[in-house]
Amino acid sequence: MKDKLLNWLNLILVADVFLVFLSFGWLAIAVFGHSVGVPLGLDLWYKLWQPLFTPALGVLMGGAILSALVSQISKRLNSN
Secondary structure (H helix, E strand, O other), X not given: OHHHHXXXXXXXXXXXXXXXXXXXXXHHHHXXXXXXOOOOOHXXXXXXXXXXXXXXXXXHHHHHHHHHHHHHXXXXXXXX
């Protein structure tokens, strides 16, 4: 049961990491486009910041902490 939970958690975290990297790439490209006067979706990115990207960052940080805690607890229980 624990292994299945950790596998699902890791799968969700990997997908979330790709979402965060893609959003950062989009932001970098949109800021560059904005600086040269080409609209590349910076306004849309700003609209999606609060409902999509902020929770994705929170899930990533929380999941990483949870994964580390579960690993440490599992390691200590297995050593006894």
